[in-house]
Amino acid sequence: MTDTDLTAPPVIEISGVSASYNSHPVLEDINLTIHETDFIGLIGPNGGGKTTLLKVILGLLKPTRGSVRIMGKTVEDGRCSVGYVPQVVEMDREFPIRVWEVVQMGLLGCRKPFQRISATERDVIRHALTQVDMLEMEQRSIGELSVGQRQRVYIARALATSPSILLLDEPTASVDPQIAASVYDMLAQLNQTVTIIMVSHDMNAVSAYVKTIGCLNRTLHYHGTKEITEEMAQTMYECPVDLIAHGLPHRVLSPHVHAHSHDHNGGHTHD
Amino acid sequence: MIEALQYGFMRNALAAGILVSIACGIIGTYIVTNRIVFLSGGIAHAAYGGIGLGYFLGVSPTIGAIAFALVSAIGMGLVHRRTKERSDTIIGIMWAIGMALGIIFLDLSPGYKADLMSYLFGSILAVPTNDLLIMVVLNAIILTLVILFYRPLQAISFDETFATVVSVPVDRLYLMLIGMVALTVVMTMRIVGLIMVIALLTIPPAIAGLFVRDMKRMMLVSVILSILFTILGLWLSYSLNLTSGATIILVTGLAYLLSYAFKALRKHPA
Numbered sequence: 313m314t315d316t317d318l319t320a321p322p323v324i325e326i327s328g329v330s331a332s333y334n335s336h337p338v339l340e341d342i343n344l345t346i347h348e349t350d351f352i353g354l355i356g357p358n359g360g361g362k363t364t365l366l367k368v369i370l371g372l373l374k375p376t377r378g379s380v381r382i383m384g385k386t387v388e389d390g391r392c393s394v395g396y397v398p399q400v401v402e403m404d405r406e407f408p409i410r411v412w413e414v415v416q417m418g419l420l421g422c423r424k425p426f427q428r429i430s431a432t433e434r435d436v437i438r439h440a441l442t443q444v445d446m447l448e449m450e451q452r453s454i455g456e457l458s459v460g461q462r463q464r465v466y467i468a469r470a471l472a473t474s475p476s477i478l479l480l481d482e483p484t485a486s487v488d489p490q491i492a493a494s495v496y497d498m499l500a501q502l503n504q505t506v507t508i509i510m511v512s513h514d515m516n517a518v519s520a521y522v523k524t525i526g527c528l529n530r531t532l533h534y535h536g537t538k539e540i541t542e543e544m545a546q547t548m549y550e551c552p553v554d555l556i557a558h559g560l561p562h563r564v565l566s567p568h569v570h571a572h573s574h575d576h577n578g579g580h581t582h583d
Numbered sequence: 584m585i586e587a588l589q590y591g592f593m594r595n596a597l598a599a600g601i602l603v604s605i606a607c608g609i610i611g612t613y614i615v616t617n618r619i620v621f622l623s624g625g626i627a628h629a630a631y632g633g634i635g636l637g638y639f640l641g642v643s644p645t646i647g648a649i650a651f652a653l654v655s656a657i658g659m660g661l662v663h664r665r666t667k668e669r670s671d672t673i674i675g676i677m678w679a680i681g682m683a684l685g686i687i688f689l690d691l692s693p694g695y696k697a698d699l700m701s702y703l704f705g706s707i708l709a710v711p712t713n714d715l716l717i718m719v720v721l722n723a724i725i726l727t728l729v730i731l732f733y734r735p736l737q738a739i740s741f742d743e744t745f746a747t748v749v750s751v752p753v754d755r756l757y758l759m760l761i762g763m764v765a766l767t768v769v770m771t772m773r774i775v776g777l778i779m780v781i782a783l784l785t786i787p788p789a790i791a792g793l794f795v796r797d798m799k800r801m802m803l804v805s806v807i808l809s810i811l812f813t814i815l816g817l818w819l820s821y822s823l824n825l826t827s828g829a830t831i832i833l834v835t836g837l838a839y840l841l842s843y844a845f846k847a848l849r850k851h852p853a
Contacts (some may be wrong), residue, residue, distance in 0.1 A: 370748050388750070396748045407616055407741050408798045417738045421749025453796030473749060 320348040323393075323477055323507050324369060331361075331368050338364045342378070342532045346477075351499070351508045352534075353522035355515065360529040362511040366481055369509075370396060378424065383476065392421065395470030395506075397480040399463050405455040412450040412467050415440055418472030422467035440471040443498065460487035463495070471502075480510040494522045587821055592708055596827075599710040600720040600813035603774050606725050606809055607783050608806030610767040612798065615788040617740050620781060622659050622761070625674045627768045627780040629655035629681025642689050644702065645714060648769045655681055656765035656813030660758050705828030708818060714773060721766045728763060736760060774813065775828040783809065786835045790842045804844055812838060818844035 322565065324346040331339040338361045346352060354362050367373040369380055373389035384391025395418070415437050429437075429471065441447040446466035454462060463483060470478060478499070484492035499508055500521050512518050518525060519538075526534035587593045633651020637644035655677060662673045682731050689696060701709060714751050729736065738746040739760075747753050771780045791804035816831030823830075 372744060372747060391748055392750065396745060396747065398742070398744060406792075408612075408792065408796050408801050409737065410797060413734075413737065413798075414741070416734065417742065420735060420738050420746070421751050446765050455796055469745070473836060514634065 320350075322346065323348050323383055324509075326365075326369070327367060327378055329365075329375045329380060329381075331364055331373055331375045333364075338530065339368070339375070340530050344526065344534055346507060348476075348507055349503060349505070349520065350527055351503045351523040353379060353518035353524070354509065354511045354526050354528055355373070355513075355518060358527035362528050363481055365528060365532075366396075366479055366509075366511060369479065372396065392473070393476040395473045395475030395478045397463075397466050397470045397478065397483055399485060400459055400466065401484045407454060409454050410450070411441070411446060411452050411454065411457070412437065414454060415468045415472050416430050416449075418469040421473075436472055436474065437468075440468040443471055443502075444468045446496075447511065460491040463487055463491075466494070467498075475506060477507045477509065480508070480512075482511055482513060484512070484514050534572040586777060587818075593821075595710045595712060595715060596707045596817055597814065598715055599707055599718060599774060600817060601810055602715065602722055603770050603783075604787075604809035604813055605722050605806055606718075606767040606770055608787055608804075608809045609729055609802045610725065610763055611784040611788040611809075612791070612802045613736070613740060614764060614784055615792060616798070616801075617760070619663070620661055620762070620785055621671055622674055623764050623768060623784060624781045625659055625678035625681075626652055626656045626761075626765050627772065627777045628678045628765040629659075630765070630769060631685035631702065631777060632683075632688070633685070634699075635685030635692070638692040639688040645717060645769065645773075648702075648772065649766065651681065653762055654764035654771050656761045657758055660761035660839075661721075663761075664754060666756060701776070702772060703776050703778055704826065705772065705774050705779065705831075707774045707813075707827045707831070710773055714798065718770050718773075721770055725763050727768060728759065730760070732756060735750055775831055779828060779832045782832045782835055783812075786839045787812065790839055793842055793846045808838070809835075 322345045324344070326342055326344040329339060329342040330337065338359075342365065346574070354365065356362050364373060364502070368375050369387070370391055371380075380387050383393050418440070419429065419433050419436065438447065441450055444467050446461065446464050446468060449457065449461065451466075454465070457465065462473075463486075467480075467483070470480075480499075482500075483496055487495070499510070502508070503523075510518075510522065523538065524534070524536050525538055526532055588597070614620055630648045630652035632655070633647035633649070636651060637647025640647070659674050659677055662677070663670045666673065689699065700706075713730075735746070735751050735756055736776040738751055739756050743753055767784065768777075768780055771783050775783050785804040787808040790802060790808055791801045795801050795804055812835040813831055816834040817827060819825065819834065820827040820830035
């Protein structure tokens, strides 16, 4: 796997972004340019602002300072090019909705209301479901599916928006390792044409599949490479703790770090 | 029941029951899946302010209730959307203020207020033909909006965040939904009274939700159940000489308990 092509055109430009919840700062002066077909893994401790950064990119949270551009446009115009895959939550189960209808949501926005679903759009839905291997389940209701299946349905929904960029929030937080591996294989394949930003706790996956790693703990440490630098590790102590706890292959860490972090295991939590 | 239908008031009662059931089943499904039962109860009680205002100004209390319900619905809807914490407290406050306003308006209005109790406890046996007409119009509005906006409404109900990201106008659709809740509440008030509105709005969809996992079917089943319960309750109240609204609610509530037990038994047979 090669590092990202920095000469590729930027798809997301985040400059000087700060954000806070109830005047409690969560993000501070984030600068990040994401290039076409990058696959960036965002890691960091819980409460470090990973999900908040996704919210800012999607325009769900207004930054207190700074700006975000998607495909050179404002967030409101540019997010039509973004496919968003949220975390699977248990509450979804009770809602009366079929798999097909969930994926169909991907076609809702950025188009006029009242339009009937056209034959081409049905093909888009079918194709998205095929990509995640869920086509036979299209008439099932969401409550009948396992967590892993629901996760794949949400990925299909994001794909139905025909995105240039995929934003995934903990895509494998609650699925077993085989399904996680199939999700990552699929993402790696999509990555040939689609830029991917993935928030994850799954360090094995991050090290094996992503092209670049960003470490977020209120501030962002990102060098456009896959290496966790000593500087990252030192300034963001909790990041490497998380790494070791998840049994990250050592090659990703700089030599200084893992020598003294080896005795850490556990202590991490999932949100 | 058949011989009872020779009375005009019985025919009106039957028509009202069916008309209200249509709106109740459809909008009730949204209320249950969106978890806005408390908010809907708030709208029902706040609408009492409009009934008082109607009497006070000498206009139809039903028109007053519609106006008041719509205004309080928008207010409560905005509170529900904008304040992240304890919106239920504010809705509870608005609920009480609306009710209190209604009582004060009625104090200030001269004359005898004969059918006041009917708004509190319902009076399906005293629905004038004019009100039937209003119900037809309100049903037409609700059906048209739900058919036109079925997919975006389902989207904001299921996953508001994703709907926002794909640029669905979530806020406007949400207020429209709450507005439809307000219209349905006013209609239902006629049948079972504002105190028991919430039962007829939520129980049929709750039963449907036990057995179907599809929104359109849930709506259809709710409408059919609601019609069944209303007619059965009406017949029981007629033959046993009981208060109609309360009888309908008891029939509905009993049906829920039975369905729940049936579902539980089927899942874990003894």
